[in-house]
Amino acid sequence: MSFIESNLLPNEEIVYKTNLHWFIFVPAAIVFTVGIALIVAGYLQNLSNQILIWSGLAALAYGIVSFFIRWIDLKTSEFxxxxxxxxxxxxxxxxxxxxxxxxxxxxxxxxxxxxxxxxxxxxxxxxxxxxxxxxxxxxxxxxxxxxxxxxxxxx
Incomplete structure (x- = not known):
């Protein structure tokens, strides 16, 4: 049962519900994409640029964690x-x-x-x-x- 449903008063009815917009995931997706691009760039240089690969892995991890945090925000927000x-x-x-x-x-x-x-x-x-x-x-x-x-x- 949602927060709103569990806090209704007697004779109170929900007439409209909304949530956070999907745009909350865009920053995480951008960081994730940059991470993939850095990893690919590192491999295209025949693994000679370890900094690119490690930076890409860090950005990838940050993007995944950011996505997960925003997903929790989405699931735990009610309007x-x-x-x-x-x-x-x-x-x-x-x-x-x-x-x-x-x-x-x-x-x-x-x-x-x-x-x-x-x-x-x-x-x-x-x-x-x-x-x-x-x-x-x-x-x-x-x-x-x-x-x-x-x-x-x-x-």
């Missing part, structure tokens, strides 16, 4: 809107969560760069009454998340 609240949880060992009642939300900000607009990811900022602000990066379809929250606040 949901219910008919009463916004529920967000990130992390496994070091958990960061936000549960805020819809009528206590002043606004949902969306920040997207050019790449985020093209690929459909961005950062959301949840502003609550009392001046509290929480930022959550690399959310899949942040504009839809904001639209769902605004729709629930108005109803």
């Amino acid at each position: 949901g809107v219910t008919n009463k609240r916004v529920l967000i949880k990130i992390g496994f060992i070091r958990r960061h969560s936000l549960e805020i009642i819809l009528n206590k939300i002043e606004g949902i900000g969306v920040n997207q760069g050019i790449l985020g607009r093209i690929l459909g990811f961005g950062t959301i900022t949840v502003s609550g009454t009392g001046g509290s602000k929480e930022h959550f990066a690399q959310i899949d379809d942040p504009l839809e998340f904001r639209r769902q929250v605004q729709t629930r606040i108005e109803s």
